[in-house]
Amino acid sequence: MKLLNQSLKYLSISILLILGLWGIVFYFNMLREIKESVDEGLENYKRQIIHNAESDSTILRQRDFDEGFFAIVEISAEEALRATDSYADTLLYMQDRDDEVPELEPVRMLTTAFELDGHYYELRMINPMVEEDDLVKELFLEASWLYLVLLLAIVLINNLVLQRLWKPFYEFLEQLKNYRIGKSKTLPEAKTKIREFTDLQTAVNTLLQHTLEAYEQQNQFIGNASHELQTPLAIATNKLELLIEKGELNSGQAESIAEVMDIISRLVRVNKSLLLLSKIENRQFLDDQLVSLNEVVRQVVGDLEAMADFREVGVSVESKGELKVAMDPSLANTVVSNLIRNALFHNVQGGTVEVFLDEKSLKIANSGQEDPLDGQHIFERFYKSGKAQSGTGLGLAIVKAICGLYGYELSYRFEKGQHCFEVVFE
Numbered sequence: 001m002k003l004l005n006q007s008l009k010y011l012s013i014s015i016l017l018i019l020g021l022w023g024i025v026f027y028f029n030m031l032r033e034i035k036e037s038v039d040e041g042l043e044n045y046k047r048q049i050i051h052n053a054e055s056d057s058t059i060l061r062q063r064d065f066d067e068g069f070f071a072i073v074e075i076s077a078e079e080a081l082r083a084t085d086s087y088a089d090t091l092l093y094m095q096d097r098d099d100e101v102p103e104l105e106p107v108r109m110l111t112t113a114f115e116l117d118g119h120y121y122e123l124r125m126i127n128p129m130v131e132e133d134d135l136v137k138e139l140f141l142e143a144s145w146l147y148l149v150l151l152l153a154i155v156l157i158n159n160l161v162l163q164r165l166w167k168p169f170y171e172f173l174e175q176l177k178n179y180r181i182g183k184s185k186t187l188p189e190a191k192t193k194i195r196e197f198t199d200l201q202t203a204v205n206t207l208l209q210h211t212l213e214a215y216e217q218q219n220q221f222i223g224n225a226s227h228e229l230q231t232p233l234a235i236a237t238n239k240l241e242l243l244i245e246k247g248e249l250n251s252g253q254a255e256s257i258a259e260v261m262d263i264i265s266r267l268v269r270v271n272k273s274l275l276l277l278s279k280i281e282n283r284q285f286l287d288d289q290l291v292s293l294n295e296v297v298r299q300v301v302g303d304l305e306a307m308a309d310f311r312e313v314g315v316s317v318e319s320k321g322e323l324k325v326a327m328d329p330s331l332a333n334t335v336v337s338n339l340i341r342n343a344l345f346h347n348v349q350g351g352t353v354e355v356f357l358d359e360k361s362l363k364i365a366n367s368g369q370e371d372p373l374d375g376q377h378i379f380e381r382f383y384k385s386g387k388a389q390s391g392t393g394l395g396l397a398i399v400k401a402i403c404g405l406y407g408y409e410l411s412y413r414f415e416k417g418q419h420c421f422e423v424v425f426e
Contacts, residue, residue: 076120080120335399
């Protein structure tokens with residue numbers, strides 16, 4: 001999740017909680033204010049009833065709420081002394097103009113006592129709360145809509161503001177994603193006056209500058225080391241070839257020189273392989289193009305046909321679809337060539353190499369030793385199985401490095417007596 005969306009999520013949750021709690025407080029405060037207003041009305045109504053009872057004794061004979069909103073019952077002096085004004089919410093059967101039969105309605109009731117002409121009476125008065133309840137519901141509904149609109153407005157405004165504030169950061173991040181050491185001409189730049197972003201730009205560009213210097217030094221070292229190794233090896237090979245051409249050596253000496261030349265040849269291949277690995281790890285092969293691996297396989301199989309015939313290994317290619325991938329053409333050729341060479345080199349006389357292609361993967365299965373290889377170490381540098389001590393031990397490591405560079409999945413398994421290497425291009 002983006003940092004902007006994460007910020008908005010926490011902001012929205014916080015505002016929603018605050019407005020929700022405030023809505024609950026507002027509802028109960030509003031309800032309390034309405035009840036206090038109703039209670040004041042009942043208090044005034046009580047005084048009017050008592051005052052009217054002094055001049056109209058018929059009021060004292062109203063025993064229930066059928067004829068009005070109050071009822072009077074005569075009580076003893078002891079009960080009157082114990083009585084206090086009390087307000088309560090209750091339900092009574094009442095019939096409005098719209099009701100066919102009486103229905104239970106919420107009312108607010110005041111219970112009190114008074115004395116008149118030496119007699120004591122209990123007075124109960126009610127005030128219907130239907131309209132007040134409707135008012136509370138309407139106010140609460142309106143307040144809820146107000147809170148919702150307010151929440152959306154705050155989130156929207158903050159989204160626009162945060163997007164504008166974070167825009168330089170995302171632009172700077174996009175420049176970093178597209179930056180390539182050794183290829184990009186300029187360092188990423190955050191066009192903003194926000195101090196944190198400018199500090200981030202300074203820190204990142206300082207690290208990039210150090211990385212560029214290390215990259216240039218490493219490239220120079222690799223180039224110099226490769227040149228310094230290749231030149232003496234080539235000179236040594238030429239001198240040994242001249243000794244053999246002179247014909248002044250006996251058979252034992254000639255064999256020894258041939259062994260030395262073979263060792264030098266292996267050193268040359270190791271040097272080239274290490275140089276290639278170093279370039280892959282430094283991402284110097286990023287001239288990505290849409291490459292048809294079907295065509296690469298046909299080309300590599302044709303180039304290695306003489307080697308396959310010499311080792312008496314049959315090579316077959318089965319294609320179930322066109323496999324096209326976006327990668328450097330030279331690296332694509334290296335992956336296919338190393339896998340097929342490995343299958344030929346570690347095969348047996350009269351064995352087979354089977355190449356399978358579909359729209360997503362390349363699979364190479366070959367006959368060879370009867371036991372499976374060590375799947376945990378087979379792609380490590382200079383790893384060699386017990387029965388194959390020749391070769392550089394870098395071919396599969398190079399394939400692994402290329403697949404890691406592009407995020408492809410490389411795997412090995414032993415099934416049906418064959419060693420299977422598969423690359424999934426997804």
